[in-house]
Amino acid sequence: MAMLQSKSHASAFPRCLLATSLLLLAASLSHAQTKNSCLDCHSALPAQLGVTQEQFSHDVHEQKGLTCVSCHGGDPSSDDPAQAMSRKAGWKGPIERRQIPQLCGSCHSNPDFMRRYNPGLRTDQLAQYHTSVHGKRLAAGDSKVAVCTDCHGVHDLRAPNDPQSTVYATNVAKTCSHCHSDAHTMAGYKIPTDQYAKYTTSVHSQALMVRGDLSAPTCTTCHGNHGAAPPGVASVPQVCSTCHVFQAQMYEKSSHKAAFDSAKLPGCVVCHENHAIAHPTDAKLGTGPGAVCMQCHTPGDRCDQAREQILSQSTQLDTAIKAADQELALAEASGMEVSEARLGQNEARDALTKARVAVHSFQVKEVSANVQAGLKTANKDLAAGQQAMVERNHRRIGLGLSLLAIAIVLPGLWLYIGKIEK
Numbered sequence: 001m002a003m004l005q006s007k008s009h010a011s012a013f014p015r016c017l018l019a020t021s022l023l024l025l026a027a028s029l030s031h032a033q034t035k036n037s038c039l040d041c042h043s044a045l046p047a048q049l050g051v052t053q054e055q056f057s058h059d060v061h062e063q064k065g066l067t068c069v070s071c072h073g074g075d076p077s078s079d080d081p082a083q084a085m086s087r088k089a090g091w092k093g094p095i096e097r098r099q100i101p102q103l104c105g106s107c108h109s110n111p112d113f114m115r116r117y118n119p120g121l122r123t124d125q126l127a128q129y130h131t132s133v134h135g136k137r138l139a140a141g142d143s144k145v146a147v148c149t150d151c152h153g154v155h156d157l158r159a160p161n162d163p164q165s166t167v168y169a170t171n172v173a174k175t176c177s178h179c180h181s182d183a184h185t186m187a188g189y190k191i192p193t194d195q196y197a198k199y200t201t202s203v204h205s206q207a208l209m210v211r212g213d214l215s216a217p218t219c220t221t222c223h224g225n226h227g228a229a230p231p232g233v234a235s236v237p238q239v240c241s242t243c244h245v246f247q248a249q250m251y252e253k254s255s256h257k258a259a260f261d262s263a264k265l266p267g268c269v270v271c272h273e274n275h276a277i278a279h280p281t282d283a284k285l286g287t288g289p290g291a292v293c294m295q296c297h298t299p300g301d302r303c304d305q306a307r308e309q310i311l312s313q314s315t316q317l318d319t320a321i322k323a324a325d326q327e328l329a330l331a332e333a334s335g336m337e338v339s340e341a342r343l344g345q346n347e348a349r350d351a352l353t354k355a356r357v358a359v360h361s362f363q364v365k366e367v368s369a370n371v372q373a374g375l376k377t378a379n380k381d382l383a384a385g386q387q388a389m390v391e392r393n394h395r396r397i398g399l400g401l402s403l404l405a406i407a408i409v410l411p412g413l414w415l416y417i418g419k420i421e422k
Contacts, residue, residue: 036251037084038068055156064117090345100147101129121247128227172218198276250360285311309364320378321348327385336390341384348377
């Protein structure tokens, strides 16, 4: 029995040795395949040249199987810097800023190449960049302008749908501000550096950053991304109309369009600003703080009279809606059924919204049609609330009389029972 066990152990030993050897060989081959002397060296260098494995592991290129060689050339399998960064090994040398768009475009403009990694990714980014303000200035020799890596990052470049990407919707404005809020960088371009500060106060920023609405406008929505350019005076209404369709349709009917076009004024921006767009209110039609009409118009003229009518009608409907809301809330708190009237208030509010949109036509009849429809609904709902309160009062009176009757009957009944008992 002992001899059989000894033979068994003896035969198992070579098998273990063989398995161990195979594992070591596999590990050696794996190391040879993944060896990257670029990272071994650059992970120990200071910030500007330093790239750690942790940083590079987040890079979308690394995740797709591309390595340092894909952009820089060289031989990452060699520990000898002279060999790793030799021209013979394909080392391209330091990449200058002016070379970056063409380097990125060498892959991103090749549909056949990009189809291997992301068939749906556009391949016209470089062509668009050449049409942009940045691309044109770069071609003219201005090396300060933005190139691909300024917006997307370098060795930790993430996919645009990654919330940590520098070009994710909520990060775009901050990315643009790195240059456009820097007075030193922007010196000589005659461009203000307060766009980002203004944008953060805007209704667009509030929608994007506070409410998390990723469809809300950010810099690239209006200016473009790879083909970035400031909207021209004539194109401002077209840019705004990509989101504000109905306002644009009304603006086309207004007298402002012809006046702004002839004066070469930038349409929507005249009343709404560009980066610091505030939530529009009826106060813009007034004469106090935040008013815009009287910046151009003369008090008492035909347009001023139309302004007063439009403001008066919008205010009337707003007041009617609030009065109905208050009455219905009181009735509901009293236990009355007013859900139908509550629902009807949505129609009244929709009419007010349409009336405010119709302001862009600057035609009293357009605003009035929506206001009258809204007033009809709001007044009906107010009447429903008032009727509910009348019914509540009737019920309370009836309840009070019933309780009083009960209070009178009970003592009499008690006396009568007592008399019977005697």
